[in-house]
Amino acid sequence: MAVGTPFHPRTSALNKSLNWRHWSGYFTAGCYHDFIQPEYAAIRNKAALIDVSPLYKYSVEGPGATALMQRVFTRDVSKCSPMQAIYTPWCDSGGQVMQEGTVFRLDDDSYQVNAAEPTMRWLRLNSAGLDLTIADRSAAVAALALQGPTSRRILNACFDGDVDGLRFFHLVAGTIGSVPVTVSRTGYTGDLGYEVWIPADRAIAVWDALLDVGQPHGITPCGILAMDVARVEAGFILIDVDYISAERALIPEHTSSPYELGLGWAVKLDKGNFVGRDALVAESARGAGRRVVGICIDWEPLEEIHAADNLMPDLPQLACREPVPVYAAEGQVGRVTTRCWSTLLKKYIGIATVEACYASPGTAVEMELTVNFRRRRVPAAVVQLPHFRPPRMRE
Amino acid sequence: MTKRYDAVVIGAGHNGLVCAAYLARAGKSVLVLERRHLVGGATVTEEVFPGFKFSVCSYVVSLMRPRIISELDLPRFGFELLPLDGTLSPTPDGDYLMRWHDAEETRRELARFSTADAEAYEQFGKLMYHLAMTVRPMLSATPPDPSSLAPANLAALASVGKTFGRNADHLYDLAKLMTMSSADFVEEWFESEPLLGSLSASGIIGTFLGPRSPGSAYVMLHHYMGEIDGQFRAWGLPRGGMGAVAESIAGAARSFGAEIRTAAPIERILVENGTARGVVLEGGEEVRADTVVSSLDPKRTFLGLVGAEHLDDEFVSAIKRYKIRGSSGKVNLALDALPRPTCLEGIEHKTGFPAESYLRGAISISPDIDYLERAYRDAKYGRFSRRPYMDIVLPTLADPSMAPPGKHVMSIFVQYAPYELAEGTWEQQREAFGDTVIDTLADYIPNLKDIILHRQVITPWDLEQKFGLTQGNIFHGELSLEQLFFLRPVAGWADYRTPLKKMYQCGSGTHPGGGVMGAPGRLAAQKILAEGA
Numbered sequence: 001m002a003v004g005t006p007f008h009p010r011t012s013a014l015n016k017s018l019n020w021r022h023w024s025g026y027f028t029a030g031c032y033h034d035f036i037q038p039e040y041a042a043i044r045n046k047a048a049l050i051d052v053s054p055l056y057k058y059s060v061e062g063p064g065a066t067a068l069m070q071r072v073f074t075r076d077v078s079k080c081s082p083m084q085a086i087y088t089p090w091c092d093s094g095g096q097v098m099q100e101g102t103v104f105r106l107d108d109d110s111y112q113v114n115a116a117e118p119t120m121r122w123l124r125l126n127s128a129g130l131d132l133t134i135a136d137r138s139a140a141v142a143a144l145a146l147q148g149p150t151s152r153r154i155l156n157a158c159f160d161g162d163v164d165g166l167r168f169f170h171l172v173a174g175t176i177g178s179v180p181v182t183v184s185r186t187g188y189t190g191d192l193g194y195e196v197w198i199p200a201d202r203a204i205a206v207w208d209a210l211l212d213v214g215q216p217h218g219i220t221p222c223g224i225l226a227m228d229v230a231r232v233e234a235g236f237i238l239i240d241v242d243y244i245s246a247e248r249a250l251i252p253e254h255t256s257s258p259y260e261l262g263l264g265w266a267v268k269l270d271k272g273n274f275v276g277r278d279a280l281v282a283e284s285a286r287g288a289g290r291r292v293v294g295i296c297i298d299w300e301p302l303e304e305i306h307a308a309d310n311l312m313p314d315l316p317q318l319a320c321r322e323p324v325p326v327y328a329a330e331g332q333v334g335r336v337t338t339r340c341w342s343t344l345l346k347k348y349i350g351i352a353t354v355e356a357c358y359a360s361p362g363t364a365v366e367m368e369l370t371v372n373f374r375r376r377r378v379p380a381a382v383v384q385l386p387h388f389r390p391p392r393m394r395e
Numbered sequence: 396m397t398k399r400y401d402a403v404v405i406g407a408g409h410n411g412l413v414c415a416a417y418l419a420r421a422g423k424s425v426l427v428l429e430r431r432h433l434v435g436g437a438t439v440t441e442e443v444f445p446g447f448k449f450s451v452c453s454y455v456v457s458l459m460r461p462r463i464i465s466e467l468d469l470p471r472f473g474f475e476l477l478p479l480d481g482t483l484s485p486t487p488d489g490d491y492l493m494r495w496h497d498a499e500e501t502r503r504e505l506a507r508f509s510t511a512d513a514e515a516y517e518q519f520g521k522l523m524y525h526l527a528m529t530v531r532p533m534l535s536a537t538p539p540d541p542s543s544l545a546p547a548n549l550a551a552l553a554s555v556g557k558t559f560g561r562n563a564d565h566l567y568d569l570a571k572l573m574t575m576s577s578a579d580f581v582e583e584w585f586e587s588e589p590l591l592g593s594l595s596a597s598g599i600i601g602t603f604l605g606p607r608s609p610g611s612a613y614v615m616l617h618h619y620m621g622e623i624d625g626q627f628r629a630w631g632l633p634r635g636g637m638g639a640v641a642e643s644i645a646g647a648a649r650s651f652g653a654e655i656r657t658a659a660p661i662e663r664i665l666v667e668n669g670t671a672r673g674v675v676l677e678g679g680e681e682v683r684a685d686t687v688v689s690s691l692d693p694k695r696t697f698l699g700l701v702g703a704e705h706l707d708d709e710f711v712s713a714i715k716r717y718k719i720r721g722s723s724g725k726v727n728l729a730l731d732a733l734p735r736p737t738c739l740e741g742i743e744h745k746t747g748f749p750a751e752s753y754l755r756g757a758i759s760i761s762p763d764i765d766y767l768e769r770a771y772r773d774a775k776y777g778r779f780s781r782r783p784y785m786d787i788v789l790p791t792l793a794d795p796s797m798a799p800p801g802k803h804v805m806s807i808f809v810q811y812a813p814y815e816l817a818e819g820t821w822e823q824q825r826e827a828f829g830d831t832v833i834d835t836l837a838d839y840i841p842n843l844k845d846i847i848l849h850r851q852v853i854t855p856w857d858l859e860q861k862f863g864l865t866q867g868n869i870f871h872g873e874l875s876l877e878q879l880f881f882l883r884p885v886a887g888w889a890d891y892r893t894p895l896k897k898m899y900q901c902g903s904g905t906h907p908g909g910g911v912m913g914a915p916g917r918l919a920a921q922k923i924l925a926e927g928a
Contacts, residue, residue, distance in 0.1 A: 001500060001748060025499025118502065121514035136510050248517075250524065 002027045005053035006142040006203035014221050021224055024054040024117075029223040036318065037343060039226035043189050044344060046218030047148035049210060050227055052188075052195065053203075057137040058113045058120060064130030065109045072126050073103060074258055074280070076271040080105045083171045085184050088266050089258045090122070095279030096246035096255035098122065099239060100263065102186055104171055112137070112197075116239045117247070126275060142203035145227075146210065147193030149392060150217035155194060157213040159183060166194075168394040177209045188227060190234025192392040228319040229340050232351060235385030237261055237292060241321050242337040242351050259288035260353070262385065291359035294383040295326070295336055297348035297367060301379045309372040315341035315348060326352055327366040327377055333358050336367055342387065349387045358382060400426045402923065403674055403684035405661055405700065406863070406902070408436025411690030412644040412655075413916030414901040414923075416467050418688075419651035421924050426682060427645075427653060428674065430660040430863065433638070434645045436690075437862050437869065438911055440638025444849040446799040447729040450637035451853065452862060452869070454725075454788055454806040455479060455757075457621025457630040458912035459640070462535060472646030473639050476623060476631030477793035481756035483736075484593040485839045491738035492589035493753060508587035519584045520628075526569055527620035527627050529562040534620070534914050537922060538881040538889045538906045572612045573876055576605075578764045580612040588763035596761040596784055599810060601869040601909060603720040605771030606764050610875050617874055617910065630757070632793050640911060664689070664898065666705045671898035674700075686923055690902040690916065691863060692871035693717055693884040701895065710894050713885040717904075718878060721814035721855030721867025722774065726832045729849040730803040733789075734840045755792050760785040760839065770811055777817025779828050782835055784810045802848070807832060814855040814866040821856035828852060870909025871902050880906060891919040892926075899923050 002022045004012065011029050019030035028051055033039060042048040060068060069077035075088040082105055089100040099119060104112040109132075113119065123134050146154060155163045161174025161183060171184045179202040187193035198206045211219055231238065239245055243256040257280065258267045267280055299313075306313045319340040326334035334354030342349050350367075358365060361384045366377040404415045407429035419425045433439060437452035456476055464474065481495040493504045498517065505513035532554070539551035559566060572580060577598025581591050597618040598604070598611035605611070623629035633639045645655055662679075664687055665672040673683035689696040693714050697703075703711045736758075739750040761767055761784050770780035791803040798804050809832050816824060829852035837843045855867025864871070872878055881889045884904045891899045901919030903909035 001495075001497065003503075003747070022499070025497075025503055118514045118517075120510050121518075124511065136506075248521070250521070 005051055006200040007051045007053065007144075007207055009204060010207050011051055011221070019223065019225075023224065024056070026054040028054060029221070031223040031225045032221050036223070036226040036229065039220060039222040040229055040343065042218065042220035042222055043148050043191055043226060043230045045149060046220055047146055047151040047154050047214060048189070048220055048222035048226065049207075049214070050145040050147065050222045050224065051143075052145045053142045053200075055138070055143055056115045056118055057141045057143075057197075058115070058123060059135045059137050060111045060113060060123065060132055061109060062130075062132030063109055064127070064132040065111055068123065068127050068130050068132060069103060069111055070272060071274055072123065074263075074267040074274060074276070076268040077103065077105070078271070082107050085169045085171060085186055087169070089261070089263050091258065091276030091280070092246045093276055093279070094246070094255075095257050095276035095283060096249075097243060097258055097261055097263070098246045100237070100261075102184075104182075104184060106171070117245060140200050142198045142200045144196045144198065144207065144210065145187050145189075145193060146196060146219075147187045147189040147191050147227075147230075149192055150219075151193050154210060154214040154217050154219055155183065157217075158209050176206050179206050181206060188234075188236055189230035190236065190386060190389055190393055191230065192390075192395070225318055229342070232319050232338050232340050232349060233342055233344065233386065233388040235294060235351065235387060235389075237351060238338065242292060242353070256353075257283050257288060259283055260290050260292065262292045264288075288356055290334065290353055290355050292351060292353050292385075293359050293361075294385040294387055295339070295350045295352040295365070295367065295380050296383045296387070297339075297350070297369075297378055297380045299348070302348065302369075305369075305371055305376055305378060311372060314371070317341060324368045326354055326358075326380075327368070328358055333365065345388055347387070351385070352382075354382065400424045400682065400684040402426075402686040402688055403428060403682055404688045404690060404901070405664075405674065405696075406430075406436060406690035407434035407641070407645065407655055407657070408690050408902070409438045409641050409644055409911055409913055410902050410916035411436070411688070412641060412648055413463060413467070413913040414688055414690065414920045415653045415655075416644055416648035416651060417917055417920030418923065419648055419653035420467075421920075425648070425653040426684070427648070427655040428659040428661055428676070428682070429655065429657045432658050434655060434657060435638050435641030437858075437864060438637045438641040440636030443727060443851050444729050447802070447804050447849065448636055448797045449727040449804055449851065450633075450790065450806060451727065451851070452725065452858065453637050453911050454790070454808065455630045456633055456637070456640060456911050457618075457623060457628070458910040459621075460534065460912060460914050460917065461622065463913040463917055467644065467647040469643045469647060472643035472650070473635070474643035475634040475639070477634055479630045479632050479756050479788065479793070481753075482593060482759050483753050483756060484589045484759045484761060485736055485738045486589050486762050487838070489737045491736075491753075492587075492593065494593070505587070505590060508589065509585070512585045512587050512590055515584050516590075522565070522568060523616065523619045524627055525562060525565040526572055526616055529558060529565060529569055530616065530620055532558045533880070534907045534912070535918075537891065537918050538883070540881050540887065540889065572616055574609060575612040576607045576609050577611040577615045578606040578768075580615065592761040592763040592766060593759045595764055596759060596767055596786070599722075599767060599771070599784065600786065600808070601723060602873055602875070603718075603722040603774070603811075603813070604875070606767045608771075613876060613879070614874050617908065621910070632788065632790050634794050634796075636790065636794075636797060637911070644913070661700060663702065664700045666701065666895060669705070670896040686897050686899065688899045688901050688919060688923065690900075692719060692865045692868070692902055693900065693904040694719060694865045695863060696900055696902075696904075697893070701898075706894055710885070710888075717884050718873045718875065719865050719868040719871070720873065721858060721864070721869075722812065723808060723810040723867070723869060724779070724812035724828060724855060724858075725853040726807040726809060726829055727851040727853070728805040728807065728847055729798065730805055731846045731848050732801070732842075733803055734805070734846065735842045736840045738839070751792065754789055756788075758785075758787040760787070760836065774811030774813045777813055777815060779812045779816075779824070779831065780810070781831065783812075783832060785832065785836060787836075807836070812855050812867075814859070821854040825852050825854050825857075828854060871904035872909075874908050879908065883908060891915075891922040
């Protein structure tokens, strides 16, 4: 049975819809409202407050900490300054992605690793001979994502750190009320936004303070279903949905390299040795066999195929995680792993994995779609990810 | 004129019934003969005390082949599995380790003892998945004989090779699993005592080996590779007890036209010129059949019913050497109320879940590996364990029909109980054995003695006398490497045939071995039909 996060006393009082999701063994609100649109709209127009406490967090400290980061992660952590964050995948020895997540460099020899799945074992296995300590801080640290255009104003009103000077993927420490917190300018929505890392035993005070000062700025508690749509628009892949962790994959075909996931930019082959490097050197020379791409379903044929059965187009308001085949002339060439209707873009979009020769933006393909209980194929185009990225995310 | 059958099957245990059902399904006239007054063999439900029904011997289902359930449409005949959720392992200091159905919840429980174990557990599960996938096809195939160059045999060997090829990454692990002790195998992965104890215990069940004995790791896989509803390692409680499983197979067999006679003990198998011609019942009645199939263990079949005089010496000595040492007993309790383990005192306050939810799965008394090894040491020298390993279920939590309202039945599988006692007989020692079990368990469940209404103690001797399991071995012979696959029960006779013409074996003493699996019965029927019986 799942348990509540440190915010459960507040989220459970608000979650009138009783729409709960299980996330890493925790109850998290799927959607507080009857439908996700008010919460999605908050992400793009106001500020959404999202409980992301179920993320796994590890602290790595000591003289050997940087060496461990360099050994495990594909990016060059030495380029990351104190109080800066990086996004990076990490691979098994075969160069297949185990996870991707963010790494906070808190000091020269001190890091916080944020991961979707447990990763203590992997960090420990790779720390042989290194002088460092690794601690699982998952339960001790609560986390809130504050995402949306007014999020900066809200933090400015309650947080004593320098928010205006906080650049994208950087961190600042300070207090909210009397609670010491770390604020990172990171998030999973592709919008202007922050994540606030809070001692779990004082989580409620921070929730209350944010909601209090956030009121005039439209702060809205938001469930993870709205965030799921936002992340598809932002082109952010999700573990076990858009790819399978090499740790969990049951057959080799189920694994993916960073190049296949479109994360080749995050693989620094010249930084020195790291786990999976040999395999990735070979793959970078060879080229990835398949690619994660954006997909956009053409409107007119979609409308026509429904109209032929006297139906309105059936548009998924929630991100749909049931994979569907992608076809080209000679047969199946991939799958759409997540798809949704973007109310913002007015487009039926998705994240797909296709064979490399179909990965160029503009390539015409077809996606399987069930219309009136019959499997059909609708024309779609491969597009560049992200689907949506407002300048305010980085500004 | 007595009726002549195409096939007579000796023993209405689950394998005998499965074999009969498949033969009848193929249009053969089949008679099953059972010594006891009810079908099931060691897969029975009996109302031992008024109102209290027990799965007297076997008590949970996992290995039953999905293909048999489907082909015989067993649910139509009353086969229904209720979920067994998790394993509770109480520790002597009043704490516990709970492994739930839910992976996240299990991870949290394991992390109370070791974060490393919590994360390794999923990877261990993945390894066992692959090993089970490697072995799984062999559960549905007659083992090929590596010494034979017959075309069909070579094809079967190639098929095994293909399975290994598909799982080539895991062959090293399989080799380790086949040769290591269960303790060594799990110690490569984990560090916390209750987890090591609880996992390695799967390697000793039904086997005269300790957790540190090489070979016990395979037995662990044998208990890991069961599947229910597409999930490996899932175990279920049959509604109505294990007897309902046997009844459902009997129902399927009858629906195909098979006849089943109970209270029909067999004196001997009729052999004429090296060919089996039928059976002679106690009392002299003869039943003639074209084919005779025995679901009894190899020792009872060949040394008992056939008789050494009809077999060559080499075969007879191989059967005599076949290892079938009993190692376990059972204590079945009728309870006035639910047991209240020390480790669950105030649990609802701590975790939010009522104590009852922790009792819906198995309860494993296996606090650490040394505990199990010490229990084995007693048995090696002819004594039952002074502090035994126990695997306990409370079927009434899932199936209240097993006891009067508000009452419970408790099934306690106990190991070790050697068949050969150094001192005294089992008839003399039975109650002392029962007392030891209750005393040990009462250390973990203080209210146990207050709620016991009745108890049934079953020793290896009882398993032999009452249920016909030679030496009380629940698997019809140990699951040790030298008696598995093409060596089960003996080299050269792993394809269900016997040295007698028109006679076959279909019990757990044949591949793929014991457990309520049904596979030997099905494979034997296939062999019989292929040979044109």
